[in-house]
Amino acid sequence: MLSEKHLPAFYALGALLLVVLPWILTAANSSYLISTATRLVIFAIGAVSLDLLIGYTGLVSFGHAAFFGVGAYVVGILAFHNFEDTTVLGFDGTLTGLIVLPLAIVISALFALIIGALALRTKGVYFIMITLSFGQMLFFLFVSLEAYGGDDGMMMFEGRNVLPVIDLNDRITFYYFCLAIFAAFFAFCHRLVRSKFGRVLAAIRQNEDRMTSIGIRPYSAKLLIYVIAGAGAGLAGALMANHTEFVSPGLTHWTKSGDLMIVVILGGIGTLIGPVMGAFVFLLLEEFLPIIFHELGMDLLKEHWRVVFGPILILIVLFAKTGLYGLIFRKNG
Amino acid sequence: MLDIKNLSKSFGALQATENVSLTVNEGTIHALIGPNGAGKTTLISQISGYLTPDSGSITFDGQDLLALPAHKRPHAGLVRSFQITSVIPEFTVRDNVGLVLQSLDNQVFQVFAKAGSDQAERAKADAILERTGLADEADSRAENLAHGQKRQLEIAMALAADPKLLLLDEPMAGMGVEESRNLTTLLTSLRGTTTMLLVEHDMDVVFSLADRISVLVYGKIIATDTPQAIRANRDVQEAYLGTHELHQEDSA
Ligand SMILES: Nc1ncnc2c1ncn2[C@@H]1O[C@H](COP(=O)(O)OP(=O)(O)OP(=O)(O)O)[C@@H](O)[C@H]1O
Numbered sequence: 001m002l003s004e005k006h007l008p009a010f011y012a013l014g015a016l017l018l019v020v021l022p023w024i025l026t027a028a029n030s031s032y033l034i035s036t037a038t039r040l041v042i043f044a045i046g047a048v049s050l051d052l053l054i055g056y057t058g059l060v061s062f063g064h065a066a067f068f069g070v071g072a073y074v075v076g077i078l079a080f081h082n083f084e085d086t087t088v089l090g091f092d093g094t095l096t097g098l099i100v101l102p103l104a105i106v107i108s109a110l111f112a113l114i115i116g117a118l119a120l121r122t123k124g125v126y127f128i129m130i131t132l133s134f135g136q137m138l139f140f141l142f143v144s145l146e147a148y149g150g151d152d153g154m155m156m157f158e159g160r161n162v163l164p165v166i167d168l169n170d171r172i173t174f175y176y177f178c179l180a181i182f183a184a185f186f187a188f189c190h191r192l193v194r195s196k197f198g199r200v201l202a203a204i205r206q207n208e209d210r211m212t213s214i215g216i217r218p219y220s221a222k223l224l225i226y227v228i229a230g231a232g233a234g235l236a237g238a239l240m241a242n243h244t245e246f247v248s249p250g251l252t253h254w255t256k257s258g259d260l261m262i263v264v265i266l267g268g269i270g271t272l273i274g275p276v277m278g279a280f281v282f283l284l285l286e287e288f289l290p291i292i293f294h295e296l297g298m299d300l301l302k303e304h305w306r307v308v309f310g311p312i313l314i315l316i317v318l319f320a321k322t323g324l325y326g327l328i329f330r331k332n333g
Numbered sequence: 334m335l336d337i338k339n340l341s342k343s344f345g346a347l348q349a350t351e352n353v354s355l356t357v358n359e360g361t362i363h364a365l366i367g368p369n370g371a372g373k374t375t376l377i378s379q380i381s382g383y384l385t386p387d388s389g390s391i392t393f394d395g396q397d398l399l400a401l402p403a404h405k406r407p408h409a410g411l412v413r414s415f416q417i418t419s420v421i422p423e424f425t426v427r428d429n430v431g432l433v434l435q436s437l438d439n440q441v442f443q444v445f446a447k448a449g450s451d452q453a454e455r456a457k458a459d460a461i462l463e464r465t466g467l468a469d470e471a472d473s474r475a476e477n478l479a480h481g482q483k484r485q486l487e488i489a490m491a492l493a494a495d496p497k498l499l500l501l502d503e504p505m506a507g508m509g510v511e512e513s514r515n516l517t518t519l520l521t522s523l524r525g526t527t528t529m530l531l532v533e534h535d536m537d538v539v540f541s542l543a544d545r546i547s548v549l550v551y552g553k554i555i556a557t558d559t560p561q562a563i564r565a566n567r568d569v570q571e572a573y574l575g576t577h578e579l580h581q582e583d584s585a
Pocket residue numbers: 344347349367368369370371372373374375376416
């Protein structure tokens with residue numbers, strides 16, 4: 001077991017691995033897995049953003065995929081109108097990444113502001129239920145958008161967003177683009193949780209009732225982190241839409257919120273790097289468990305690989321309170 | 334400095350605060366005594382905004398306190414401590430105090446300033462820990478402190494907010510003799526600069542510190558007077574002090 005002193009080295013090694021991954025995969029004749037690796041870094045952005053809520057603030061948000069979906073739909077809708085040469089709310093559609101991506105962040109932040117402003121008036125189980133409800137509301141909203149494919153969703157016929165200099169339609173370039181955004185977002189969160197604001201979040205998690213007496217309104221602090229986390233998830237969603245060149249209501253389904261929570265808990269809440277590892281293991285299992293069961297001739301399990309995944313998750317959480325992180329690192333002091 | 338008028342609050346059928354009027358003058362230490370369950374904590378909670386009164390008014394420093402949200406009251410100089418210790422368990426002692434300093438400096442939303450590398454804050458926090466006798470424990474986690482030290486931290490957090498009016502809810506409860514004596518000395522040193530409303534069961538402390546004393550029984554103030562007058566007050570003796578410390582003091 002490693003100590004938390006080894007974290008910087010662990011980060012460096014992880015970063016190095018992610019940077020050389022495309023070469024390794026190409027050399028191993030498995031370059032189809034670059035797509036999985038891209039999904040990993042995108043998924044990790046969403047998981048890290050959720051950890052800000054669950055792990056650092058003690059807010060068990062069960063509707064986080066909603067913001068993921070909003071970010072994705074901003075990309076999808078603008079691409080759709082660009083293709084159709086029509087307007088949405090008076091604006092032309094566009095594929096210009098420098099417009100689309102910031103807009104996806106801003107609009108998902110706005111949704112988080114509205115949903116958070118309401119949901120954060122509740123606590124505990126009620127908060128879990130209300131975030132779940134808002135997530136499902138958005139799901140049905142997207143299902144009802146017939147113009148954008150209803151529950152079938154829609155394709156981005158003209159390909160991914162367009163950026164100056166770099167070509168996102170190139171598989172490897174797109175991987176590095178997502179990796180760079182992930183790295184920036186991770187660094188931002190790392191800084192944030194160690195900031196003065198991060199200290200307030202930790203205090204709220206441990207003793208919310210005391211805050212008022214020292215002049216802090218927990219609601220405001222929680223709303224800010226909710227908006228930041230929502231924006232992060234929206235960013236991840238925007239990247240995912242670009243990745244698959246397809247958006248559908250399924251992105252916001254409550255099971256996706258559940259997946260994100262699983263990843264955060266599996267990896268270790270309140271650690272940032274834990275959820276990244278959680279995303280890695282989750283995608284690995286998702287990719288390979290069905291194949292393994294197929295090879296073993298257990299096709300029933302192949303369909304329902306989650307039946308196996310569930311107990312694995314429970315075991316890990318039982319044995320290590322802080323998930324995979326807790327299995328690898330001993331807490332300092 | 335603090336003017337409470339006709340304040341009432343009930344929990345269902347229980348009238349915990351009944352038509353309470355009370356004035357705390359600037360620069361004084363005003364003690365609030367009364368038997369268990371009299372409604373002392375309930376009153377403190379209404380002044381600090383943790384509970385909303387059913388009726389009545391509270392004026393602080395000339396402003397209508399009930400119109401001021403609870404979290405803004407510490408910024409206006411009104412700070413409370415808790416009878417039941419309430420600290421941030423996983424924080425160090427210094428961080429507990431640092432958090433209060435941060436809040437009162439309006440730095441709650443500083444997303445980039447690194448916590449713990451603010452030297453000015455650290456120096457301020459250490460000075461407060463020095464005064465409250467916690468200097469040696471600055472780096473300990475709050476949850477690992479002895480009970481009496483947690484009580485001291487509770488006071489340190491209140492003092493860190495640099496209050497004009499300090500509401501102390503049984504600050505000595507759970508402290509050792511030595512700690513209690515030190516706190517009495519500390520509070521004495523604040524006399525004149527910090528106005529205090531002090532809830533306390535230890536009559537030695539009350540009579541050595543208080544300029545005025547109010548007696549609360551079953552939600553009602555039955556007397557407000559100087560310590561000497563309270564000591565002599567028949568109603569007070571009957572309703573509350575009857576066979577208690579006062580007689581011992583009188584005969585001593
Ligand atoms: N939140 C509440 N809901 C219902 N009843 C309450 C509540 N808080 C206090 N009470 C009741 O109100 C009365 C006054 O309680 P309070 O805590 O204010 O007394 P106190 O004077 O501080 O007593 P002590 O000396 O034991 O601290 C008690 O009978 C108590 O049971």
